Amino acid sequence: MWVYSGLFISAVSSATLLPGSSEVLLSGLAITENAQLVTLWAIATLGNVLGSCINYWLGINLLRFENAKWFPVSSQQLHQARLQFSRYGIYSLLFAWVPVIGDPLTLFAGVFRVPKRLFIPLVMAGKGLRYAAVIILAVGVEQLF
Template sequence: MDEFIAQHGHLALFLLSFLAATLIPLGSEWLLATLLLNGGDALLAVSLATAGNTLGALTTYAVGLWGGTFLIERVLRIDASSRQRAERLYARFGSWSLLLSWLPVIGDPLCLAGGILRVAPLRFVLLAGSGKLARYAVLAMLVKNAGSFPG
């Protein structure tokens, strides 16, 4: 396992981070921590995890963007007045919720809603990517500083 992580860890981190940000229930934090505990470069690991996770979120956003009408009308069966009410609420507060797109359970639906409700792509990337970067940076800092805590 150590040899695999040494040889393919960064690629695996990128791919796992990408998949974890889609509707597939995976986590990438354990691999980031493992790489860092094995002496990996924190800046590189955080950058790859953030990039992969943000691209995965963009994939979920794209599903909402291009599959939104089908999802809303055929799968979720949301009527026009309910959709308009949801759109007004999301327009008022919703796009800022993308800062929380890194959270388990609610993060992927937030990205899907961002696509369905047509959040501007640049705004989506900035908000979702910022939340994901903050999460990975805090995790890396905690892992790197874990040895300095008295135990």
């Protein structure tokens, strides 16, 4: 049970603006907990999507502070980000798993009020496919040796 809890926490933190690397933990567990691959996939995916939902929530609440002196983004930068996000569309959320750009994507989805009924399935699809690939690669590489 502790193994699954650790994977879930790692997956949640990896999807937020906090540092984390759930892929490494998932790979190791996929090799050692071979019979539970679907469970590992589901826990990692759900945890990572929850982390993205935290970013989304932060994005929704971020604009309350837009006029504060300490706010880290100017109105011009926010406008540029809105243009970029609208140019690539909400389907860019399929790439919320990509390091460096994924976390800000989910944050901006909240800032720009992407409907949850679109946000969650898109993020879940991308992250679910990524974790499936991690498991397949880990098990495949392990079987080679």
